Amino acid sequence: MNKLSETGSKATPRLNLFITFTGFLDTHLLIPIIALYAVELGAGTAMVGLIVGVYSMTNTPANIIFGKLIDRVGAKVPLIIGLTGDAIALFCYSLCVFPAHLILVRVAHGLSGGIVGPATMSIAAGQSSAGREGRSMAFYGMALAVATLVGYGLGGVLASRLGYDVVFYVGSFILVLGIGAALLIPRSNRSGSQGLLSTGAYWGAMVSLLKRRRLLSSYCSIFAQYFAFGSVVTLLPLYVEDLGMEAFHVGMLLVIFVGIFLLLQLPSGILSDRVGRRAPAGIGLCLGIVSLALLPAFEGLGTLAVVMFLFGVSYALVFPSISAMIADETAVAERGLATGIFHALITAGVAVGAPLTGWVAEMSGISWGLALSCGVLAVSFIVVLTAVGRGHGGTY
DSSP, X not given: OOOOOSOSOTTHHHHHHHHHHHHHHHHHHHTTTHHHHHHHTTOOHHHHHHHHHHHHHHHHHHHHHHHHHHHHHOSHHHHHHHHHHHHHHHHHHTTOOSHHHHHHHHHHHHHHHHHHHHHHHHHHHHHOOTTOHHHXXXXXXXXXXXXXXXXXXXXXXXXXXXXXXXXXHHHHHHHHHXXXXXXXXXXXXXXXXXXOOOHHHHHHHHHHHHTSXXXXXXXXXXXXXXXXXXXXXXXXXXXXXXXXXXHHHHHHHHHHHHHHHHHHHHHHHHHHHHHOXXXXXXXXXXXXXXXXXXXXXXXXXXXXXXXXXXXXXXXXXXXXXXXXXXXXXXXXXXXXXXXXXXXXXXXXXXXXXXXXXXXXXXXXXXXXXXXXXXXXXXXXXXXXXXXXXXXXXXXX
16 A cells, blocks of 8 residues: 655654644543533433433544545644644533533534544554554554553542642643644645535445455454453443452552553554564454453452453554554545544444443343453454455565
8 A cells, every 4th residue: 555654744753642642631531530520510320421421422423524534635734623622622621510511512522532533543654654554553552552541540630639620721731732733743735625525425435445354354353442441441340349449459450451551562563564463463352352251250459450461462462453454455545534433433332332331241240241342352353364364564
């Protein structure tokens, strides 16, 4: 595939990593606190669920719609608009008085966030040189992991010590820094004069991408990976609580997972470039299945830490390989839509996995909820084995 870069600037990859961190930190700052903030505004249980979930409902289609827009006008301007929308939305959280206000802000936040994902990933894929796509996407994954790690910890600490509004102000300020970095990225030479695509053209472009077996395996894998993640963040706290442990221990186990994911991203990306995409992705999916199957068999903090270590290794092996397939299999003119679908499936995986496995666990037990995640990962593993050929040098 053509490896034309999004821009010729040598600073662009580093700027994009910082922008990726700022652009995803905001959502992770809110994850530990948004349900509690909704309750403080007077929301009942059902309303809290709607407030938490409405972000995913809007963000998932927004990634796909704005992804194709990026293909037509380039990444810079949409990225600035998305970051600006996120910054305004973060500030508006502090102005909410009633739950209905919070729903409106969540909708706006989901829409603007749907621009940031495909824009930053398109730039990362466009900056990758031939044979180094895995390495490039590993750095992108590291930026996402750092945003997750910092956001989970910082959001809870700021809210508990300084109040919810401080979380919103800090998040908004950090996004302003991201906007400043985005202004430094040179514009691409793509023109927006072609006009808007019809609905049929959108579907045609999507079908064209989904017909490519390797892209389909990438999409199946990212959905399965985040389906499993949604399962873990839902069921792990319940399982640990049943064992008599506290929220601190849940946080420790999640930090182990994210920390290993962060540390092993780059080695995994280099491995993917050298031996091909199938082996790291397949081994990673297998480790994910094993770790989730073992989790309910252990009751000690030490053994659970080992399980979460394996789960982190699983993520680190899978993500660079499946995201590099986007760079492998797409031309510059279709990369926005391809990365938009990828990010939409990240959001959809968590949005579907968390409630579905929670419902199964409530009906049949935590082990069965985790077993459902194992099944989804197993299906993805089969797709990778059948759709992704053997190869070296980042080709397969």
